[in-house]
Each structure stands twice: as C-alpha cells, then as structure tokens.
Amino acid sequence: MNTSxxxxxxxxxxxRRLASPKYFYDFAGVWIPWLGTLALLLFLIxxxxxxxxxxxxxQQGDSVRIMYVHVPSAWMSLFIYVFMFFNAIISLIWRIKLxxxxxxxxxxxxxxxxxxxxxxxAMWGKPMWGAYWVWDARLTSEAILLFLYAGIIALNFAIxxxxxxxxxxxxxxxxxxxxxxxxxxxxxxxNTLHQGPTITKLDKPSITMDMLWPLLVMxxxxxxxxxxxxxxxxxxxxxxxxxxxxxVNELLR
Amino acid sequence: MKPRQQRMWFVAIIFSGIALATVLVLLSLGENMxxxxxxxxxxxxxxxxxxxxxxxxxxxxxxxxxxxxxxxVRFKLTDTANTITVYYHGILPDLFRxxxxxxxxxxxxxxxxxxxxxxxxxxxxNYMPPEVADALKTAAEGGSMPIPDSHxxx
Numbered sequence: 374m375n376t377s378x379x380x381x382x383x384x385x386x387x388x389r390r391l392a393s394p395k396y397f398y399d400f401a402g403v404w405i406p407w408l409g410t411l412a413l414l415l416f417l418i419x420x421x422x423x424x425x426x427x428x429x430x431x432q433q434g435d436s437v438r439i440m441y442v443h444v445p446s447a448w449m450s451l452f453i454y455v456f457m458f459f460n461a462i463i464s465l466i467w468r469i470k471l472x473x474x475x476x477x478x479x480x481x482x483x484x485x486x487x488x489x490x491x492x493x494x495a496m497w498g499k500p501m502w503g504a505y506w507v508w509d510a511r512l513t514s515e516a517i518l519l520f521l522y523a524g525i526i527a528l529n530f531a532i533x534x535x536x537x538x539x540x541x542x543x544x545x546x547x548x549x550x551x552x553x554x555x556x557x558x559x560x561x562x563x564n565t566l567h568q569g570p571t572i573t574k575l576d577k578p579s580i581t582m583d584m585l586w587p588l589l590v591m592x593x594x595x596x597x598x599x600x601x602x603x604x605x606x607x608x609x610x611x612x613x614x615x616x617x618x619x620x621v622n623e624l625l626r
Numbered sequence: 627m628k629p630r631q632q633r634m635w636f637v638a639i640i641f642s643g644i645a646l647a648t649v650l651v652l653l654s655l656g657e658n659m660x661x662x663x664x665x666x667x668x669x670x671x672x673x674x675x676x677x678x679x680x681x682x683x684x685x686x687x688x689x690x691x692x693x694x695x696x697x698x699v700r701f702k703l704t705d706t707a708n709t710i711t712v713y714y715h716g717i718l719p720d721l722f723r724x725x726x727x728x729x730x731x732x733x734x735x736x737x738x739x740x741x742x743x744x745x746x747x748x749x750x751x752n753y754m755p756p757e758v759a760d761a762l763k764t765a766a767e768g769g770s771m772p773i774p775d776s777h778x779x780x
Contacts, residue, residue, distance in 0.1 A: 507746065563661065579751050581758055
C-alpha cells in the first residue's frame with residue numbers, strides 16, 4: 374500500500390470508487406444519455422455520408438457502401454472481445470465483481486457486431502466475389518468468433534453459482550483470445566479470398582479521403598453505441614445482483 | 627505466495643499454454659490453411675490430380691474469349707511466373723475482368739487445362755472514386771495529370 378495516496382493514485386482511486394456498485398450505478402446513469410446522443414448523431418452523419426455523399430468505387434460501384442457498416446462492425450467484434458479479455462483477467466486475479474459484469478454483459482453486444490460483420494460480408498460477397506460464403510481463413514476465423522461469443526453467453530447462463538460462473542467464463546474468454554490475432558493476420562499469413570487490410574497497414578491507407586471519413590465516423594459511432602449499451606446492461610445486471618442490498622431497496626422504493 | 631499472485635501465475639500459464647498449442651497447430655496445418663494454389667504450384671506438380679482444387683491468379687490481359695452462342699468462356703490465369711488456361715461455363719462475378727485477381731474452383735483435365743465449376747473474383751484493398759482511378763491510369767501511361775472534373779477520355 375502506498376503511504377501517500379493523495380497524488381499519484383488519482384486514477385487508482387477513481388477505479389476503486391468505480392468498482393463500488395452504488396457509485397458505478399450513479400456514474401453510469403449520468404453518462405448514458407450523453408454517450409447515447411453522441412452515438413446517434415455520429416451514426417446519422419456517417420450513414421448520410423456513406424450512403425449519399427461519398428462517390429461510388431471505381432470497380433465495385435455502389436456496392437462499396439456496404440463497407441461503411443461491414444468494416445466498423447468487424448473492428449467492433451474484435452475490440453469488444455479484447456475489452457472482455459482485460460475484464461476477464463481483472464475479474465479472475467483481483468476478483469472485482471464489476472469486471473465480471475462488464476465481461477459478461479459485453480458478450481451479446483460483441484456477438485451482434487460479429488453477426489452484422491458476417492451478414493454484411495455475405496451481402497457484399499455475392500455480387501462482388503460471386504459467393505455468399507467461402508471457407509477461407511478470414512471468414513472461418515470470424516465465424517469461430519461468433520461461436521465463441523455464443524459459448525461464453527451459454528456458459529454464463531448455464532452455471533447457477535455466480536462465483537463459479539465468473540471463473541468459468543473468465544477462463545473461456547482468456548482461452549478464446551488466441552483467435553483475435555488469427556482473425557487480424559489471417560489475410561497476411563495465408564492466401565485468402567478476403568482482401569488484405571486497407572486502413573491498418575503501416576504505410577498510407579489505400580483509400581481516398583472522401584471515402585475514408587464516413588468509415589471513421591461510423592467506427593466512432595459504433596464505439597459510443599457499445600459503451601452506451603454496455604453501461605445500460607451493466608446497470609441492470611448490477612441491480613439484479615444487488616437486489617438484497619440497502620441501496621437498491623432505497624432506489625426502488 | 628499470496629493467493630492473488632497464485633492466480634496471476636495461473637492466468638499466465640493457461641494463456642501461454644493455449645498460445646503455444648495454437649502456434650503449433652497453425653504451423654502443422656501450414657499449407658492446408660491456404661485458400662488456393664498458384665499456377666506455379668500446378669506446373670511444379672504440387673497439386674493433387676483428379677481432385678477439385680482452387681487456383682488463384684491474375685487474368686491475363688487480352689486472353690478472355692467468350693463463346694458467341696452460350697455462357698462459355700476461356701481465359702488464361704497467371705501468377706506472373708507461370709500461366710494456366712481455364713475454361714468455364716456460367717455467369718462471371720461483377721469484378722471479373724482482365725488484370726483482376728480471381729479464384730477458379732475445378733479440376734485439372736488431361737491436357738493440363740482447368741475446367742472450372744465456379745469462378746470467384748478477389749477484390750484488392752484499394753478503394754477510390756472512378757475519377758481518381760482514371761487520373762492514376764493517365765499518369766501511369768505517361769500522360770499529363772488530367773483536370774479532375776473534365777471527363778475527356780481518349
């Protein structure tokens with residue numbers, strides 16, 4: 374323990390307070406409307422930009438507009454899993470209940486984004502590639518991610534005892550994280566039908582600015598949507614678990 | 627050792643165990659993770675005969691010959707080192723064109739040509755509006771940079 378907790382522990386103190394149920398509940402309640410409004414605004418801007426302002430692609434024509442939903446969804450499917458991974462580690466080692474809640478309520482949102490990425494990909498694949506689905510490394514590893522999310526959700530609901538469920542899901546999440554680099558690098562390690570990275574490769578992105586910006590705005594919108602949805606689900610889960618405690622009883626009176 | 631440290635070791639050990647197992651599995655799968663063979667692998671005989679395989683490459687310029695009466699088409703596929711002739715009967719995807727990367731699925735016949743049952747187009751990672759593509763093309767052909775809004779093609 375540090376003897377002078379005043380200065381350098383500002384962040385630690387913030388997180389320690391955040392881990393207390395009552396404080397988190399109020400904190401989330403304040404942030405939800407702001408994050409939600411921001412998410413909706415950015416979503417509308419990105420959708421308008423992607424569907425109406427941006428030019429069609431020189432080869433794909435208007436089908437390129439699917440990318441404005443497909444790519445941010447795919448990024449979110451990976452981002453949410455990594456977020457769950459860190460929460461699983463904290464939940465397993467430090468036994469922070471809020472991290473367990475965060476890890477488990479994220480899973481359905483992650484599954485939804487994974488489904489969206491696979492679905493929009495299939496819609497684009499048929500006219501462009503000539504097939505809805507192929508078993509290449511990128512598509513297969515992303516499909517495994519969807520099943521992984523489903524497995525985590527199922528495991529969480531299958532175990533009655535909360536402490537056992539927290540441990541089991543945390544271990545499954547940690548084990549499953551090996552799939553994340555495989556998804557990301559699949560297009561570089563192996564021959565795949567799916568194209569290589571456009572934005573995340575180190576030299577300059579192979580996309581012009583007027584087509585890139587709605588993609589980035591949509592990515593931000595999805596991030597804000599995720600945190601809004603996460604806080605709402607976490608709040609609900611929190612009062613469900615703490616329904617015996619005094620602060621919840623006072624809240625519901 | 628404190629319980630928390632024990633749990634840290636526990637997490638570190640399962641994580642590195644799983645990571646090691648995955649790396650070994652992926653290394654042993656090796657070639658089998660590849661979605662398609664290249665024309666060079668076919669000419670070297672590294673490809674199973676009498677089996678449905680996938681071959682990927684670029685469609686050679688001016689090699690596409692359409693049948694006048696039906697949907698038959700014949701073209702050459704290259705990986706710049708070796709070339710293979712592919713024939714196919716059916717509807718080609720939107721992105722199929724000369725110079726474009728494609729994947730053909732089918733069997734190699736006795737003459738060493740490929741009879742494709744399915745042709746998939748492989749999209750590259752470049753996105754740009756048509757005007758930019760035209761400008762790049764003109765610049766590559768040694769022409770002067772075009773004025774963006776004038777759509778005067780030769």
